[in-house]
Amino acid sequence: MKLLSSVFQRNPFLSLLAAATLFSLAGCASKIDNQAPYLAIPKADLNLLSERALAQFYVPGVAVGIVHRGEVVHLQGYGVRDFEQPDTVDQDTLFRLASTSKAFTSAALAILVDEGKIDWDDKVTEYIPEFQMQQDWVSDEFTVKDLLVHRSGLVGGAGDSLLWPEPSGFSRQEIIDSLKYLTPKYGFRSQYAYSNVFYITAGEIVERVSGMPYEDFVDLRLFAPLGMNCFAGDMPADAMNNIATPHGDVAGDLFAIDRNGIQGKATVSAAAGGLVCNVSGMAEWMKLLLNDGKTDSGEALFSKKQLAQMWRSETILSMSKREAERTQSHFKTYALGWRKNDMYGHQVISHTGTLSGMQAYLALVPEQQLGVILLNNGSNGSLRGAMMQEILSAYLKPEDETDWVADYYQYQQQAEQRYLANLSTPQGSNTVLFEENAYAGEYADVWYGGVNITQAKSGTKDLEQSELRIEFEKMVNLKGKLTPFDQHTFVINFDDRNAASPAFIEFVVDAEQQVTGFTLRPFSDKVRDNHAYRDMVFNRLSLGGD
Template sequence: MKPKLLFLCFLVFSAATFSARAQLSSRQIDSLSEKVLKTFDVPGIAVAVIKDGKLIHSKGYGLRSLKTKEPVNEHTLFGIASNSKAFTAAALGMMVDEGKLSWDDKVVDLIPDFKLYNPYVTQEFTVRDLLTHRSGLGLGAGDLMIWPDSGSVTKTELIHNLHYLKPVSAFRTKYDYDNLLYVVAGEVLAKVSGMSWEDFIEKRIMQPLGMSESAAAYLRLKSDKNTIDAHAPVNGKVEVIGKNFTQIANAAGGIWSNLEDMSKWAIMQMNNGKYGSQQEKSLFSEKAHREMWSPQTIIRGSSPYNTHFSSYGLGWFLSDVKGYFQATHTGGLGGIVTQVTLIPELKLGIIVLTNQQSGAAFNAVTNSIKDSYFGIKGKDRIGQYRENELKNQREADQITNKVWADIAAAQKKTKDKPDLNNYTGTFADPWFGKVTITDKNGVLWFQSVKSPKLCGTLSFYKGNTFIAKWKDRSMDADAYLLFSLDKDGKAWGLKMEAISPLTDFSYDFQDLDFTRSEKE
């Protein structure tokens, strides 16, 4: 074939390939985002797309708050929640680069008070283990110390209480997502750097990258004038709810940021730690970056893209998507969910920030944009995620509705009603602390001492089981209370379990084991 003809064929092939993979235009992203707002009842959303090292789309949609009616824009600040974990991993990678730390240093050598349930695991636990969700602890173990509020729990108490949490699998054999070990990772950073986690993130990462509007915690923001309110469904209607700050868990999920700043972070990540107008500066080495983006823990699961592998690295979820490597993470606080997706081989980054706790919403946006770059046509991602969301909600409603129907039936029976005095008193769990159960005019009232938001009425269900209906209806976390009685019929122990399968995993009621406190 003649060189000129070969060149023309190349141009035709390239044009056809580009046409097949033509990305969504900004106008199409506008339409997509507006449709997502309406479909998933999300007040506000912010969407950024990065391509070839440049921010090609950055825009807000909808409202920052249903109360103020002020609009979301590219500078509106959201809590990025667990997307903060990648910052923690990056900070530790910088310490590895400086020779102050090794990924495989033992945690007890750095934090002497660190102790887990198993002595062997305690001695062998490394910095790498803190970041990879393979400790053997269950999903969200101990999160009630920081969720739905941290109450009066300190970091010192949190680290001390880790040894009360019983493992559910063997060390380094199974993926179970956690938050508390990232709090420990933040303390490791403070120990080796001589700076608090918050100071390090702001001075050593945010300032060099020019993330001038962001902060390592909500209370450290320079201004809160352009921040979102959190929203959640309450009795079937989306409302503004209180923000969850979890100050002691900033290393796991405390950062507040916006599209403009997060795009700088994403571009640096896709450039293997390099930044600056000519990529002349480096936040961390390529070696450290490879370690963060190397699979550490296998994850079993499914994907809409027929993914062949899925794993967790250091602060990132890693997978293959249509033959391309993908690094991503999500984040969730009460009423706020976010997602960062990076496909470095395509030089593509997608950031979605929302102020309503619908993961289906950010998935619909992200995957619709991804489809356009993969050349996938005819997929109604909004419809798919909405259908799945409704299906899950119907199944959860069937469970909860039956429970409340059983309670209503039980209340009509006079013979089987228990003596409420047998269930009142103070009960204590080793890591969660005390709760009180009191009789208020013939109705039992549950109150946590260290997590004040966990309060509500108890309704008799059956046998020695009651149902907690929390006062804050935005939590969607009503729970079974299963009492153990002594020979005289007096409650001496108490265990709990969430009713709805949609209850956030951070309500780890199943890890609680209360016994009646001798000092009431």
């Protein structure tokens, strides 16, 4: 509709005609509003919005699903599944759901609560006796609900290095066993800090209580009754025929991120961010949620009481000034696998999902019986944000004239300019104190496992030179080159820079001038304690070549 405004300005007669038509349509809309589901954005405008957002934010493809008042009013794909192939995205194209998977883990637990097999306030140790945090009293008090609400006391993302970059070599049990090595920064239940590893733990409770693998439980108790062609575990071969490839971009040049692609096998991250689905299936999921947990046939997969529990605010979230002003929001909280806020006076239940190259955004407005799902195969979060705001605004504040694609693009450009203005690169002597081979050897951390540092040959035969290489035994995509920085510190430049950013590796030397171990931290001149390596201490096991 906004696209026609300039035409109306140039032709007053058309403006009057449009006003009369809109007045007439307003009366019709009022009747439709009271009787039937509808698509608030004309399909042609929605098509144009999608195509424009794909081009603006360098994303190859996106799928859009909208449900309203119990009916699917829009299901369509835009763009391509792979930027190097002509195959287009459609309503059945499979994407990874990333963190929108968390709501399914919450729902799986809700089913078990309905069946009287667990309670939200039960202690985790009742079901996983070996569950252990660094502080004993926290271990004893940690409840099933605590696993889902991001207030453990750990820093945000603690333990994510056990999951990503994929494929992870850690099992679910190893992840749970590693929790006791993660150092808390905040008081237990004192504040929000996002966590994936506790959803992995929640998946283990589903498995131990139900007696079936977590993946099977979700497939059989949630996907199957809804007829969703979606997968928590291994996928049949024929399901691999219509899958999206994840992508990143550098200055608009696209590239595939194969490690995060759909491989057809269950991932250890399933309960936190590893499910696979399409907008057709997610539309059925949204209909269920907007119908108090009941399918179209009236079967209750979980009770209305448990749905209310899953949507009950548990943890207060911060809200930016931009969020408050742009959508007239007043609060933001986290529930059980869901975020909550208000928008133009309406409560919105939502969650995003982010992997490198795959993104998702699901939003529900229960009082309007409205649900929107966006799945895309790019890395720019502005696409999902702009499209979601455009669609929700069309229903909740139809008079809004904001161009959300332009708004998000401008905000992104300003954020990038601020980042570049503050960007500084650490400076060192580009030398180290020992011969490089003195740092080679086998090392290990008690929870993250082994690391091998070797001296390898590189370059051409005529210009052959040696370099230090590092490989993490449990994470096959964490390998790279060590470049001297200063003293006993090197910079790790990982082979796949999209998988991991450069990092400092700081070797420890004892009084006898022997290298005994190392620690890691981000490649930055700013000291931070909130990073993936904060609890890793690698001790030397043997010398290089031993």
